Structures are given as structure tokens and as C-alpha cells.
Amino acid sequence: MNESAREPEADRGNWTLALRRSLEHRLPLVNLLPHRQPYFVASWVYVFGVVAIAALLWIVATGVVLVFFGPQWWHISNVGHFVNALHFWAVQVFFVFMVLHLWGQYFAASWRDGRAPTWLVGVIVFAVSIVATFTGYVAQQNFDAQWIAINAKDAMNAVGVGAFFNVLNFGQMYGLHVLFFPIAVGTLVAVHVVLVRMRGVVKPIDPPGARSTQPQSPGPEPQGSQGPVA
Amino acid sequence: MSGTADSQTRYYAGIRMVPFDLLKEGVLALVGVAVLVLILAAVLSAPDSAPVTIGSWSQADPVDFVTTATAELAGQSGTAGYGPPYNSTADAAQAIGPIAPQVWAGISTPIDTANEFVLHPLELAATGNSALTAALAAYKSADATQQQTWLDAYTQALGNATEQSGQVVVAAGEYGPVPALMANLLGIARSGGLDALLLENGRFFQTDFTRPLLFMGDGNYLGNLAADQHLTGDQWGVMNETGSYPGQTWLWLYSVWYQLPPFNTAPNADLAIVLIVVALTTLLALVPFIPFLRDIPRWVPVHRLIWRRYYRGG
Numbered sequence: 001m002n003e004s005a006r007e008p009e010a011d012r013g014n015w016t017l018a019l020r021r022s023l024e025h026r027l028p029l030v031n032l033l034p035h036r037q038p039y040f041v042a043s044w045v046y047v048f049g050v051v052a053i054a055a056l057l058w059i060v061a062t063g064v065v066l067v068f069f070g071p072q073w074w075h076i077s078n079v080g081h082f083v084n085a086l087h088f089w090a091v092q093v094f095f096v097f098m099v100l101h102l103w104g105q106y107f108a109a110s111w112r113d114g115r116a117p118t119w120l121v122g123v124i125v126f127a128v129s130i131v132a133t134f135t136g137y138v139a140q141q142n143f144d145a146q147w148i149a150i151n152a153k154d155a156m157n158a159v160g161v162g163a164f165f166n167v168l169n170f171g172q173m174y175g176l177h178v179l180f181f182p183i184a185v186g187t188l189v190a191v192h193v194v195l196v197r198m199r200g201v202v203k204p205i206d207p208p209g210a211r212s213t214q215p216q217s218p219g220p221e222p223q224g225s226q227g228p229v230a
Numbered sequence: 231m232s233g234t235a236d237s238q239t240r241y242y243a244g245i246r247m248v249p250f251d252l253l254k255e256g257v258l259a260l261v262g263v264a265v266l267v268l269i270l271a272a273v274l275s276a277p278d279s280a281p282v283t284i285g286s287w288s289q290a291d292p293v294d295f296v297t298t299a300t301a302e303l304a305g306q307s308g309t310a311g312y313g314p315p316y317n318s319t320a321d322a323a324q325a326i327g328p329i330a331p332q333v334w335a336g337i338s339t340p341i342d343t344a345n346e347f348v349l350h351p352l353e354l355a356a357t358g359n360s361a362l363t364a365a366l367a368a369y370k371s372a373d374a375t376q377q378q379t380w381l382d383a384y385t386q387a388l389g390n391a392t393e394q395s396g397q398v399v400v401a402a403g404e405y406g407p408v409p410a411l412m413a414n415l416l417g418i419a420r421s422g423g424l425d426a427l428l429l430e431n432g433r434f435f436q437t438d439f440t441r442p443l444l445f446m447g448d449g450n451y452l453g454n455l456a457a458d459q460h461l462t463g464d465q466w467g468v469m470n471e472t473g474s475y476p477g478q479t480w481l482w483l484y485s486v487w488y489q490l491p492p493f494n495t496a497p498n499a500d501l502a503i504v505l506i507v508v509a510l511t512t513l514l515a516l517v518p519f520i521p522f523l524r525d526i527p528r529w530v531p532v533h534r535l536i537w538r539r540y541y542r543g544g
């Protein structure tokens with residue numbers, strides 16, 4: 001007899017209880033914070049995603065400092081300029097490792113065995129991060145920002161986006177850059193990581209001695225019968 | 231697929247599990263990135279080229295400034311003929327057949343370049359300046375044909391204009407009050423006053439730089455500076471950065487199309503390229519569902535490098 005069949009009448013239809021049970025079932029702590037992994041995870045490819053997330057955390061940390069002192073600060077203060085340099089290079093590191101992670105996961109066909117949503121969210125993270133960074137570039141308040149904004153407006157206007165996303169409006173770009181996009185990227189990355197942890201790392205393509213035992217399609221995982229060998 | 235602990239146990243059945251410390255790996259990555267970023271920032275710093283102002287532009291290249299301002303007054307500048315979202319210039323919007331989102335979005339930021347970039351700032355600055363007040367009155371009382379005749383003649387004369395002591399000098403001609411208007415506008419601009427007047431919105435605070443940026447973008451001065459910094463479109467400009475710093479290199483897939491025919495000369499290139507990039511991004515997102523694209527990883531043996539140990543038999 002399962003737990004829901006035993007539950008008191010008063011608890012039936014309780015949204016909070018249903019959510020808690022769903023989380024406990026779908027995202028147990030042992031998956032969220034694993035202390036063992038399949039041995040094939042010992043590859044540098046798996047480091048790229050972690051480093052990208054680490055860079056993202058530094059982007060947010062340095063960005064918070066820049067926000068606290070205001071958008072003029074880093075143009076007139078040596079300390080501010082250094083903090084902005086940290087922000088700038090953290091962004092470069094973030095993209096380098098995010099792209100390495102993307103290609104690494106592509107050549108690992110990591111969408112297999114029911115992991116297509118993880119791949120999909122990852123690509124969305126990449127796309128949204130590009131727009132997030134773009135709003136930072138046009139909010140720099142320097143020559144680069146002026147030139148990028150003047151040119152980028154044509155693309156935005158051509159697709160009708162310029163009507164509500166005006167790259168020449170510093171206030172709008174700055175607000176989006178320091179509030180909306182950090183929340184968007186942070187949330188999407190969190191969802192991506194949770195999906196990775198829920199499903200675990202995909203198994204290698206074509207195990208030794210077999211031509212093709214792993215489906216390429218993102219269909220459901222094959223069911224095994226043995227427990228893991230610790 | 232379920233994400234339960236049991237499902238992972240079943241999925242990894244028969245596969246050796248090894249110790250793994252997620253938290254330690256994350257902390258090490260944080261420290262490693264911190265060291266790398268600190269070194270890069272300390273050694274290489276970061277770019278920050280000073281912005282161009284209307285004041286610095288008009289001082290550095292007064293002929294270009296006056297030529298641009300005259301085009302704004304004549305309604306012949308890039309912004310004046312831009313179409314949506316700034317005005318309704320016919321056939322100016324980019325479109326591909328019936329696909330015309332620029333038109334569909336409408337005029338969200340209406341801009342009358344003659345009034346907003348030239349006449350209104352001059353009116354604000356005319357207090358106590360009887361010569362400017364008279365020039366404005368003469369210009370506004372003339373009919374449109376007369377105004378256009380003055381502007382055409384003055385625009386033609388500006389082709390051979392010279393700068394003398396900060397003033398723009400053209401050959402004598404029938405230009406009406408236009409030279410007086412432009413001399414005053416140039417003086418206001420060189421003093422830095424036009425930077426403020428173009429932001430004037432009847433309220434105290436201002437964060438929207440649409441008007442001064444459009445005005446500067448209509449001139450050649452900013453573009454010449456950008457070309458010197460390899461930032462123009464035909465130089466992969468959007469993904470470059472001032473100086474020798476890396477820019478938005480991740481925009482290469484967007485920039486590449488501007489280097490290729492027919493996009494490098496097409497009047498609707500922006501629309502076409504954005505649609506292409508959106509389509510390619512969608513394709514990337516849907517790779518798991520697209521035969522051939524999802525099969526490439528099996529054909530290209532990169533996965534044998536990724537899982538070398540696994541294929542050696544563990």
C-alpha cells in the first residue's frame with residue numbers, strides 16, 4: 001500500500017504536501033549531492049560546465065560590487081576599473097568554458113536516454129547569456145557601448161524588437177542587465193543543473209564490444225536490473 | 231524519465247561507481263577561476279575608451295557636425311529617413327516579402343529630426359540672442375520650398391567647406407538664415423550645451439540617450455573612429471572590442487553573415503541575418519530530435535577521447 005493511499009482524508013488535495021512528495025521522489029538529496037559517480041565521469045569534459053558555473057558566480061559577485069557603487073564608478077576610480085576588469089574577464093572565461101561544455105556535450109550526445117530537456121535548457125542558457133552580456137556591453141557608458149548600440153539598433157528594429165527593447169536607452173539596458181538577466185540566467189542554470197542531477201550523467205556511446213546499444217534518440221532510459229558497483 | 235534514486239541505480243547497473251565530491255569540485259573551480267580572473271585583470275586590465283560627446287565631435291570635426299545637422303534639418307539624414315520605430319518614411323523598413331516586423335511594430339519612438347535635433351535646441355538657447363531669434367523666425371516663416379532651396383544650396387556648399395578658427399566656412403551663396411542657425415548650433419555644441427539640450431525631456435532625471443546617439447550616428451565622425459578601432463560591420467565589428475581586447479566573440483555566427491554576399495550589400499540584411507541566427511539557434515536546441523544532426527557524435531569519434539578510460543575497458 002503506498003503512502004497516498006494511507007494519508008488522512010484531510011491531507012488529500014493538499015498542494016504543499018503534493019509538491020513536497022514530488023520533490024522528495026524526483027529529486028532526492030542523494031542525487032542532488034552525490035558522493036559517487038560512474039567511473040567514466042573522470043574526464044576533463046565534465047570540468048567545463050563546473051568552471052562555467054564558477055565563472056558565472058564571479059560575474060554575479062563582481063557585478064554586485066559594480067551595482068553598489070553605480071554605473072559611473074568604474075570609469076573614475078582605479079579600484080572600480082579593476083573590479084570591472086574582473087567582471088570583464090569572468091565573462092570571457094564564462095563563455096569560453098560554456099562553449100567548451102556545449103561542444104563537449106554535443107560530441108557526447110548527452111541528450112540520450114531522456115536527457116533532451118537538459119540539452120534544451122542548456123542551449124537556452126547559452127542564448128539568454130548572449131543577450132545578457134549584450135545588454136552589459138551597451139550599458140558600459142563608453143565609446144564601445146555607443147558604437148555597439150548605434151549599430152545593434154538596426155537589427156533590433158528590423159525584427160520589430162526595437163519597439164520595446166531600445167538599445168539606445170541606457171536606463172532600460174542597465175536595468176535589464178543588472179536585474180532581469182541575472183535572474184533569468186541564474187534560474188535557467190539552476191534548472192539545468194537540477195535536470196543533470198535528477199537524471200545523472202549519460203552513459204558513453206557504444207560500449208566496448210557493442211556496435212550500438214545506446215539509442216541516439218532522446219527516448220526513455222533503458223532499464224537495468226543490477227545496483228551500482230560501488 | 232524519472233529522476234528518482236532508484237532510476238539512477240538502474241541506469242548505472244553494472245557500471246563501477248567511484249568516490250566523487252561535488253562540493254569540493256565546485257569550490258576548487260571557484261578558486262581556480264578566481265585566480266585566473268585575478269591574473270587576467272591585473273595583467274591585462276580591461277577596455278574603457280572614453281565616449282564621444284556632441285561637444286567633442288563638434289570640436290574635432292565641425293564640418294562633419296554641421297553637415298550632419300543640416301541633413302537633420304533638411305530631413306535627409308539616416309534617422310530622418312529611417313522608418314519605424316522613429317518615423318513613417320515610406321519603403322524604409324526592412325522586409326522580406328510580406329514579412330515586415332519593423333512595420334508591424336510601428337512607431338514607438340517618434341523622432342522629428344529637424345525639430346528635435348536642430349530647431350528646438352536652438353529655440354531653447356535663443357533667449358537673449360536676438361540674432362539667433364531673428365534667424366529662427368526667418369527660417370520658420372519661409373515656406374517649405376524656400377527652406378528646401380536654402381538647405382540644398384547650403385548642403386552642396388558644405389561639400390567644399392573648411393574650418394577656420396572653429397567656424398565652418400562655405401563659399402558665398404543664397405542660403406538664407408541657415409548659416410546663422412548652423413553657426414549658433416555649432417557654438418552651442420562646442421560648448422557642450424547641445425549634449426544637454428538633446429536630453430531635455432521636461433523632467434529632471436534622464437537615462438535615455440536615443441536622440442544624441444542617433445544624431446551622432448548620422449555623422450561620419452563616430453564611424454571613422456570605429457573603423458580605426460576595427461569595429462565596423464565589414465570588420466566583424468559587433469564581436470570586436472576597442473584596443474586588442476577580446477570582444478563578444480560568441481557573436482561570430484551572427485557577424486559572419488555580414489561578411490558574405492548577398493548579405494554584405496542587401497538592404498534587408500539585418501532582418502535576414504537575425505532570422506537565420508534564430509533558426510540556427512532553434513536547430514541547435516532541437517538537435518536531440520533531428521536525425522543526422524543527432525547522429526554526428528557517433529560518427530565523429532570525439533566521444534572516444536572523452537571516455538578514453540571507458541573504451542579501454544575501465
